[in-house]
Amino acid sequence: MRILITSGGTTENIDQVRGITNFATGSLGKLIAERFLMANYEVILLAGREAVLPAPHPNLTIQTISDVSDLLAATAKWVPQADVFIHSMAVSDYTPVYMTDFETVAASSDLHEFLVKQNTEDKISSQADYQVMFLKKTPKIISTIKKLKPNIVLFGFKLLVDVSKEQLIAVARSALTQNQADYVLANDLAEITETRHHGLLVSQGAVIAADTKLEIADLIVRKSEETYDKYHTRHHR
Amino acid sequence: MRILITSGGTTENIDQVRGITNFATGSLGKLIAERFLMANYEVILLAGREAVLPAPHPNLTIQTISDVSDLLAATAKWVPQADVFIHSMAVSDYTPVYMTDFETVAASSDLHEFLVKQNTEDKISSQADYQVMFLKKTPKIISTIKKLKPNIVLFGFKLLVDVSKEQLIAVARSALTQNQADYVLANDLAEITETRHHGLLVSQGAVIAADTKLEIADLIVRKSEETYDKYHTRHHR
Structure with missing residues (x-):
């Protein structure tokens, strides 16, 4: 099996000196990569610029990803x-579309004009007391994966903040269907500490709980093997 | 002399999972700290979360800074x-004030209402095709330094992108006056590479050019010593 893993966070540039970053250390992705390498699989890791990385390994390829457009090309x-x-x-x-001072926006008769503008300056000026940034949704990469390769084993991730177990499972199930994922690892930022990482691996039929990053990584290795075998047995019938 | 240095970039949180980051490696600040340590001075380094750091040293204190409010408290x-x-x-x-979907903003009769709102959710929802973020100016910390301590030797920095030498100097001179700084190191992102870092150290009377980070660092050490002596000779007259 060849395993493709994404880790860390993306950064969407506002201009040449600023960007919007998603906070993520990449430590779970790193550990998942290491466990697959230990099980003798080939791993391709698409890692955000600040992500922690596994040590070099003959079966490991690492590609650095800056923004969503990089990730789209890499996938x-x-x-x-x-x-x-x-x-x-x-x-x-979301990715920035246009940023300008508040008074300009307040004086506009139709805000839609700002959705088609672009900043041409290298560094957006910083004189006004208030500024307004217009942002547009980025493409949902995970929803395209099964179209690119129908029998790939697909794991999505959902990070929520301070919700109930029932909400976590409901959001994960909805992501499963929407993205045709085989599994969604649902986790809650409020339940992640240095030593603990509570996660639920949700599939159509089951929910399996894990309590540490290592348990999550090993569960993903095991389920990958099982589901890969299932897809390929079917395939050869 | 006791030397206070800031390095790296700050990040202003949008919510618990996202923030606006200023790109900066901290490598110039690290080198300046190292050159002052080599000259036997005591150094306090206020470093952004992702900044590269000097090796531990008995005369070095490092404090990590996340956002502008951290920096304000530390200075x-x-x-x-x-x-x-x-x-x-x-x-x-700028720091985020409020973020919501475009349609809500477009339907408002007075956009000022969004300047006094606050997001209460831990993770802002991501359903809408377009979102709008309102931001407000952060306090200019450098302009408060000479009020806190009039005879401190003050170095400001100005990073511009792809401007002429005349513009660089003009912007630096205006920053000198505005912040009562002794020196402003003006540099241009277009003239910074792995091996080269062109900078102009601008004071009221002079402009000194440097071509590498090391030259900039050593120039700052020398000018700190000279100006410190000048302030303290005057003081004792």
């Missing part, structure tokens, strides 16, 4: 060659 | 105890 390249895709990266939901 | 604490302040950090000009 288009690697997904067709992969058997398992584990999308643990914190991807920017 | 209020350290400036009165310092003889030289070198403000090389890339500080966020």
Whole structure:
């Protein structure tokens, strides 16, 4: 099996000196990569600029990802060659379109004009007391994966903040269907500490709980193997 | 002399999972700290979360800074105890006030209402195609330094992108006056590479050019010593 893993966070540039970053250390993605390497699989890791990285390994390829457009190009390249895709990266939901001072926006008769503008300056001026930034949704990469390769084993991730177990499972189930994922690892920022990482691996039929990053990583290795076998047994019938 | 240095960049949180970051490696601030340590001075380094750091040293204190409000508290604490302040950090000009979907903003009859709102959710929802973020100017920390300690030797930094030498100097001179700085190191992102870092050290009377980070650092050490002596000779007359 060839395993494609994303880790860390993306940063969408506002201008040449500023950007919107998704906070993510990449430590779970790093550990998942290491456990697959230990089990003798080939791993391709698409890692955010600040992500912690595994030590070099003959079966490991690392590609650095800055923004969503990088990630889009990298998945288009690697997904067709992969058997398992584990999308643990914190991807920017929105990317800046245009930023200007508040008074200009307040004086406009139709705010839609700002959705088609672009900043041409290298560094946006910082004189006004208030500024307004217009942002647009980035493409949802995970929803395209099964179209690129129908029999890839697909793991999505959902990070919520301070919700109930029932909400976590409901959000994960909805992501499963929407993205045709095989599994969604649902976790809650309020339940992640240095030593603990509570997560629920949700599939159509089951919910399996894990309590540390290592348990999560090993669960993902095991489920990847099982589901890969299932897909390939079916395939050869 | 006790030297206070800021380095790296600040990040202003949008919510618990996202923030606006100023890109800065902290490598110039690190080198300046190292050169002062080599000259046997005591150094306090206020470093952004992602900044590269000097090796531990008995005369070095490092404090990590996340956002502008951290930096404000740290300078209020350290400036009165310092003889030289070198403000090389890339500080966020704006901090998020409120973020919501475009349609809500477009339907408003007075956009000022959004300048006094606050997001209460831990993770802002990401359903809408377009979102709007309102931001307000952060306090200009450098302009408060000479009020906290009039005879501190003050170095400001100005990073511009792709401007002429004349513009660089003009912007630096205006920053000198506005912040009562002794020196402003003006540099241009377009003239910074792995091996080269062109900078102009601008004071009221002179402009000195440097071509590498090391030249900039050594120039700052020398000018700190000269100006400290000048202030303290005057003081004892």
